[in-house]
């Protein structure tokens with residue numbers, strides 16, 4: 001009996017932008033192995049988003065690919081305004097950042113989206129622009145503008161992100177723009193909404209209430225981007241569905257040498273508390289302009305896979321980069337290789353909550369102990385499959401079946417889970433044989449392969465957690 005090759009466990013998230021928003025490029029990304037498409041609401045107009053979501057769904061259906069969509073809300077991030085052309089700033093130049101109602105007075109002049117900035121900062125504060133691309137010092141605080149001295153040269157474009165490390169900003173959890181973007185997210189039936197600058201668990205509850213009120217079913221990704229979030233990390237992990245280590249902002253808000261330690265700690269806590277996690281930003285940054293990654297990038301991606309993150313994320317690499325498809329291919333090949341090369345096994349310390357999770361752990365132990373076995377999980381809400389995923393089977397891949405297409409799409413962002421839509425039938429034997437036949441047709445299992453099947457409706461009328469061990473016919 002030959003064994004089919006194991007699907008890649010680590011999921012790949014691609015940010016879509018001008019470099020990749022055509023149906024053709026979306027198709028190429030899917031074929032290269034993308035699992036989730038991210039739309040960054042900091043840069044996206046609503047009509048563009050609606051059109052891109054339509055193209056993604058159509059292309060995914062055409063290629064029979066299970067693709068989830070993630071709307072990333074801008075959150076209370078401080079952003080500069082639109083410029084007709086980028087400024088080429090040199091050390092010693094002066095730039096003004098003014099309220100949107102104020103007229104420009106200097107040649108280098110832009111607006112800011114947060115009026116409160118002028119009250120929150122002081123002369124002498126350092127401003128970090130564009131994830132550390134340019135540093136400035138605040139020289140003057142006037143009633144309608146800040147005058148800043150450029151400390152390091154760089155190209156200053158539109159809607160640049162500003163960080164003020166260590167400065168307490170009085171920003172709300174969700175802005176008016178976020179609420180307007182959220183309404184479009186729900187209208188587009190997005191699978192995930194990412195919340196930027198989450199600072200405590202109450203922020204997640206607030207977002208969940210808004211999603212519920214709008215009638216949406218999106219799951220929530222909490223982006224960990226500053227020290228306040230790190231202080232409340234366990235509560236945030238428990239309140240969210242997925243955690244993102246958003247290294248762009250995090251790498252500015254904490255001392256840079258702490259970043260790998262914080263990444264590892266967040267992933268370890270996610271494994272312990274049973275939540276999924278994403279490692280994001282600068283994974284293959286040099287490939288925005290170069291066709292091959294640096295050795296350091298390959299090692300960084302490998303590290304995230306060794307830590308068993310659920311997903312790695314591409315940002316500028318796929319939204320504006322020159323080699324978006326190659327980036328996905330590079331992640332795909334690093335993941336395939338690293339997944340055969342050991343891992344940190346943080347899941348060994350997972351807290352098992354309740355009987356269901358203990359049953360799942362038992363099913364995984366069984367599947368891992370039998371050569372070439374795989375797990376098949378029937379799941380209505382996706383919970384059984386994500387719980388199995390966070391327990392990180394060592395050898396057995398997880399194939400999940402749900403009768404709910406939303407659940408199936410959401411499972412595109414669960415490590416090691418390949419999900420399919422399939423009706424729940426009254427006759428469990430038929431339900432199982434239909435699922436196994438589909439896996440055989442897709443070349444994912446072969447006749448005679450050992451299968452551990454888990455579900456709560458596999459015993460006819462009796463609703464009970466069951467584990468069935470059999471060989472595929």
Ligand SMILES: Nc1ncnc2c1ncn2[C@@H]1O[C@H](COP(=O)(O)OP(=O)(O)OP(=O)(O)O)[C@@H](O)[C@H]1O
Pocket residue numbers: 015016017018040042043044045131159160161248281314315316317319320
């Ligand atoms: N939909 C879009 N339309 C136009 N430009 C975009 C779009 N999405 C991304 N970009 C551009 O690509 C760059 C990288 O964006 P991306 O969302 O991939 O990364 P990011 O690190 O989250 O960016 P930022 O910090 O600017 O939000 C952005 O700074 C922006 O210039």
Ligand SMILES: CC(=O)C(=O)O
Pocket residue numbers: 223225245246247248249250280281315
């Ligand atoms: C993804 C993102 O927002 C960050 O890394 O800061």
